[in-house]
Amino acid sequence: MKEKLIFELNSVYRDNMRIKGYSFGEGEESACIVGATRGNEVQQLYICSRLINIFKQLEHQGKIKYGKSVMVIPTVNSHSMNIGKRFWSTDNTDINRMFPGYNLGETTQRIAAGVFENISSYKFGIQFTSFYMQGDYIPHVRVMQTGFEDIELAKDFGLPYVYRRNARPYDTTTLNYNWQLWETKAFSVYTSATDKIDVVSAREAINAVLSFLNKQGIIQYRCHEGFISQFIEGHSLMNVKSATAGIFIRHADVDSRVKKGDVIAEIMDPYTGETADRVIAPQNGIVFFHVNQPLIYSQTPLFRIIPTDDLV
Amino acid sequence: MIETVASVGLPIDEKLMIQKNRLVPVNGLSGNEKRISIVTGTHGDELEGQYVCYELQRRIKENIECLTGIVDVYPAINPLGIDSITRGIPGFDLDMNRIFPGLENGSMPEYIASKIIDDLSGSAAVVDIHASNIFLEEIPQVRINELSRDTLVPLAKHLNVDYIWVHSSATVLESTLAYSLNVIGTPTLVVEMGVGMRITKKFGDQLTDGILALIKELGIWNGDVITPKEPIISEDGEVSFINAGKSGVFVPCVGHWKNVKKDGHIGDILNPLTGEINERILAPTDGIVFTLREYPIVNEGSLIARILA
Numbered sequence: 001m002k003e004k005l006i007f008e009l010n011s012v013y014r015d016n017m018r019i020k021g022y023s024f025g026e027g028e029e030s031a032c033i034v035g036a037t038r039g040n041e042v043q044q045l046y047i048c049s050r051l052i053n054i055f056k057q058l059e060h061q062g063k064i065k066y067g068k069s070v071m072v073i074p075t076v077n078s079h080s081m082n083i084g085k086r087f088w089s090t091d092n093t094d095i096n097r098m099f100p101g102y103n104l105g106e107t108t109q110r111i112a113a114g115v116f117e118n119i120s121s122y123k124f125g126i127q128f129t130s131f132y133m134q135g136d137y138i139p140h141v142r143v144m145q146t147g148f149e150d151i152e153l154a155k156d157f158g159l160p161y162v163y164r165r166n167a168r169p170y171d172t173t174t175l176n177y178n179w180q181l182w183e184t185k186a187f188s189v190y191t192s193a194t195d196k197i198d199v200v201s202a203r204e205a206i207n208a209v210l211s212f213l214n215k216q217g218i219i220q221y222r223c224h225e226g227f228i229s230q231f232i233e234g235h236s237l238m239n240v241k242s243a244t245a246g247i248f249i250r251h252a253d254v255d256s257r258v259k260k261g262d263v264i265a266e267i268m269d270p271y272t273g274e275t276a277d278r279v280i281a282p283q284n285g286i287v288f289f290h291v292n293q294p295l296i297y298s299q300t301p302l303f304r305i306i307p308t309d310d311l312v
Numbered sequence: 313m314i315e316t317v318a319s320v321g322l323p324i325d326e327k328l329m330i331q332k333n334r335l336v337p338v339n340g341l342s343g344n345e346k347r348i349s350i351v352t353g354t355h356g357d358e359l360e361g362q363y364v365c366y367e368l369q370r371r372i373k374e375n376i377e378c379l380t381g382i383v384d385v386y387p388a389i390n391p392l393g394i395d396s397i398t399r400g401i402p403g404f405d406l407d408m409n410r411i412f413p414g415l416e417n418g419s420m421p422e423y424i425a426s427k428i429i430d431d432l433s434g435s436a437a438v439v440d441i442h443a444s445n446i447f448l449e450e451i452p453q454v455r456i457n458e459l460s461r462d463t464l465v466p467l468a469k470h471l472n473v474d475y476i477w478v479h480s481s482a483t484v485l486e487s488t489l490a491y492s493l494n495v496i497g498t499p500t501l502v503v504e505m506g507v508g509m510r511i512t513k514k515f516g517d518q519l520t521d522g523i524l525a526l527i528k529e530l531g532i533w534n535g536d537v538i539t540p541k542e543p544i545i546s547e548d549g550e551v552s553f554i555n556a557g558k559s560g561v562f563v564p565c566v567g568h569w570k571n572v573k574k575d576g577h578i579g580d581i582l583n584p585l586t587g588e589i590n591e592r593i594l595a596p597t598d599g600i601v602f603t604l605r606e607y608p609i610v611n612e613g614s615l616i617a618r619i620l621a
Contacts (some may be wrong), residue, residue: 009612012559012583012590086405090611091447097410097484104555107613132406133419169486170410239417245321270324297328297403298321299423 001056006073007114009107017079019115023071024055025064030218032122032184033072033209034115034175037096037129038087039080040195044128047191047202048074051209055219063220070218071122076115096129097170099178116178124216125179125186126209130194133301135291136254139204141229142188144171148180151231154187156215157208158226160255161288161306165234192254232306237288240303244277246270248296252287252303257310259284265302270295279303284310317386318427320420328392330424332431335369335383338376347382348527349432352441354409354489356393356400360506361441363516368523372533381532384435389428389489397509399445410484413492429492436530437467438500439523440490446508447607448615451569452515454543455502457481460494465545468501470529472522472540474569475602475620478547507606544600546620552597554617556581556610558590568604578617581610597621 006019035041035048052072058064075081079089087094093108100120101113119125131137140161143149154162171177179186189208192201207223214221242248244267252264258281265279285305296302318330337345350368352361365387372379388394392402400407401421414425432438444450453475454468461478468476485491493500503519506512525540527533556562564579566572572595581591593616603618610616 010559011611012561012585013609090609091445091614092399104553105613106555106615107611110613132404169483172483241417245323247323295323297323297420299420301419 001052001059004071004118006118007076007111009079009111011079014079019073019076019078019111021071021073021118022052022055023069024059025069027067027069029071029122030068030216031070031124031126031213032119033070033126033128034076034119035073035128036075036081037077037127037175038094039077039084039089040086041075041128041130042081042195043191043193043197043202044130045075045081046197047128047205048072050202050206054206054210058219058221065218065220068218070213071119073115073119076111096175097173099173099175100182116175120179120182120184122184124212124218125176125184126212127175127179127186127188128205129176129188129190131190133291134194134293135289136192137190137289138255138286139189139191139201139208140288141208142190143186144174144176144180144188146177146180148183150185153185155229155231157187157189157212157229159189159204159208159229160227162229162231163234164231232288236307238282238285238305238307239301240264240279240282240305242267242277242279242296242298242300242302245296245298246276248291248294248302250290250292252281252290254287254290256287257285257308258287258305259310267296281305284308317431318424320424328424330386330389330391330428332384332386333369335372335376335379335385337379337381341382345381346436346530346532347384347434348523348530348532349384349386349435349438350441350523351386351389351428351432351438351489353386353388353394354390354440355407355442355445355508356390356396356398356402357446357508358399358443359394359509359511360443360516362387363511363513364441364519364523367516367520371520371524375535378533378535380534381436381527381530383527383532386428389424399508409489410487412487412489428489429496432493433496433498435498436532437526438490438493438498439471439503439526440500441503441505441519443506443508443510444504444603447605449507449568449604449606450504451475451602452503452505452518453477453602455479455504457485457491457494458547460499463499464494464501467499467526467529469543470522470526470540471501471503472518472525472538473503473505473543474541476543476545477551478545480548544620550621552599552619552621553615554578554593554596554619556591556593556612556614556616559611560584560590561608562593562605562610562614562616563608564604566601566604568601571600572598572619574598579605593617595619
C-alpha cells in the first residue's frame with residue numbers, strides 16, 4: 001500500500017487539509033474509488049476505509065493482478081466532515097459541483113482540480129455519493145446519460161439495479177460526469193445510508209466493488225457475484241408525493257413489494273394526532289426510494305416505486 | 313394586490329408562500345398592458361433587492377396615475393432562506409438558482425421553481441436582483457449570457473448600472489432562473505450589486521432610478537425618469553480575476569470601483585498568528601476594481617477582486 005498526498009490546502013486557523021489516496025498494485029491506472037465529497041457522507045467514508053483495509057490484505061496475498069493498480073480516496077472534504085457540515089466549511093459550496101476544477105480558481109475549484117488531475121486517467125471510476133434529499137435507497141449503481149455510459153458494464157457490480165438518469169445542466173460539474181467526458185468508465189454507487197453507518201448495505205457495496213474489479217481482471221477475489229441487475233430509467237419510476245404536510249409515518253420499507261391500493265404511509269396532523277392523509281400505492285411495485293424524515297412538506301416525493309406486474 | 317404564486321404546506325401549522333404584489337393602472341386593465349416583473353430573494357443572504365422592491369413600489373404608488381402597465385414585484389422567492397439567513401433552501405441545502413426551470417411533479421423546491429417560471433413567463437422584461445454574497449462587494453452591474461446579448465444589452469442600458477458584463481455561456485448556468493426564462497423568450501436581466509447580508513441604499517436608489525427608466529422605455533410608465541448613466545460594456549477577455557494564493561486575513565488598500573495600475577498594491581493577506589504578511593496582492597493589469605473582497609478571512613483560492621481592464 002502506498003499513501004499519496006493528492007492535494008493539500010493550507011489554512012491559517014486550522015490544520016492543513018490533506019487529501020490522501022491509497023494505492024495498491026503497480027502499472028496501469030485501472031480503478032479509482034472516491035468516497036465522501038460532502039461532509040456528512042460518513043457511510044461513504046466508512047466503505048472506502050473498509051475497502052482500503054481489504055485491498056491491503058489482497059495486495060499482501062498477491063491478489064492485485066500484475067500490471068494493474070487501484071487507488072482509493074476516502075474523502076476529499078475532511079475539513080467539512082470534522083465540523084459536521086455537508087458543504088465546504090467556509091463558503092458552503094459543493095466540491096461535487098466543481099469538477100473538473102480550476103487550479104487558479106476559487107478554493108473548491110482548486111480542490112476539485114487537484115483531485116481530478118490525479119484521477120482523470122483511470123480506466124474505471126467508482127464514486128460513493130449521496131442524494132440531496134434525506135432518504136433510503138435500494139443499493140444500486142447509477143449512471144448518468146452522457147452518451148458515454150456503459151449499462152452492461154454497470155451490471156458487473158451485481159447490485160439489484162442499474163439506474164440511468166438524464167444529465168441535467170447542474171450535473172455537468174459533478175465528478176461522475178467529468179470522469180465520463182475524460183473517457184473513464186464512471187459509476188456512482190448508492191447504499192442505504194449517508195450520515196450514519198449501515199453495516200449491511202456497506203458490506204453489500206464493498207462486495208459489489210470487489211466483484212466488479214474481479215470481473216474486470218484487476219483483482220483476484222472469490223465472492224458471491226450478486227444479482228443479475230435489472231436496468232431501470234428515471235422516467236420509468238412512479239413518484240408518490242405527499243398531498244399534505246405533517247408527521248410522516250411510513251409503513252413500507254425500501255425493497256418491499258407493494259400492491260395497488262396499499263396504504264404505504266400516513267401523514268399525521270402534528271397537533272391532533274389524527275390521520276391527515278393516507279398515502280396509497282398507485283400501482284403494484286417495489287419501493288426503490290423513500291424519504292426518512294419524520295416531518296415532511298406537502299408536495300414532497302415520498303416514495304419512488306419500480307412498477308411491476310406481480311400477478312403471482 | 314398581493315397574490316400567492318406557489319404554496320406548500322410545512323409540517324407544523326405553516327405554509328411556505330411565494331408571493332408577489334401586482335401594481336396596476338388606476339383605471340384598471342384593458343388586457344393589452346405590458347408587464348414587468350421584479351424578482352429577488354433567490355439566495356437568502358442577498359438582501360439588496362429588498363430595499364429596491366420597497367422603494368420602487370413607494371415611488372410608483374406616489375405617482376400611480378403614471379402607471380400604464382403592470383408591475384409585479386416578487387421580493388422573496390426563497391422566503392425560508394431569507395428568514396433563516398440561509399443562502400440556499402433550508403432543509404434541502406440546495407442553491408435555488410440551480411434548479412430552474414423546475415418540475416411540477418418534482419421535489420418541493422423543483423415544484424416551486426416551476427410555479428415561479430409559469431408566473432413570470434410572458435413578462436415584457438424580468439429584472440432578477442442579486443447581491444453577490446457575504447464575501448464580495450459588487451458595483452451595480454448587469455450580467456448577460458452571450459447567447460442573449462442582442463436582446464438584453466439594449467434593455468440593460470436603461471437600468472442605470474455602472475457596468476454590463478457579457479459573459480460566456482456555461483452549461484451549469486442553464487439551471488438559473490434567468491437562463492430558463494430567456495430561453496422561453498422572456499427577457500431577463502440579472503443585476504448584481506452590493507454585498508450579502510447588507511443593504512447599500514445608494515445602490516438601491518441607483519437601480520430603482522434605472523428600473524423606472526426601463527419601465528418607461530417598455531411603455532409601462534409615463535412619469536419622469538432620469539437619463540440612465542452610460543455603462544461600461546465588456547466581455548470575459550477584459551476581466552481579470554485575482555484569487556488568494558495564501559490563506560489568512562485580507563486587508564484591502566484600494567477602494568471599490570477605483571482605477572488601479574498594473575502591479576499596483578491591492579491589499580495584503582496577513583497572518584495574525586505570526587504577525588507577517590502571507591501575500592502581497594498586486595494588480596495584474598491596469599483597470600477598475602469592480603468586485604472587491606468584503607469578508608476578510610480567505611483560503612487559498614478565495615476570490616479577492618475582479619478588475620476590468
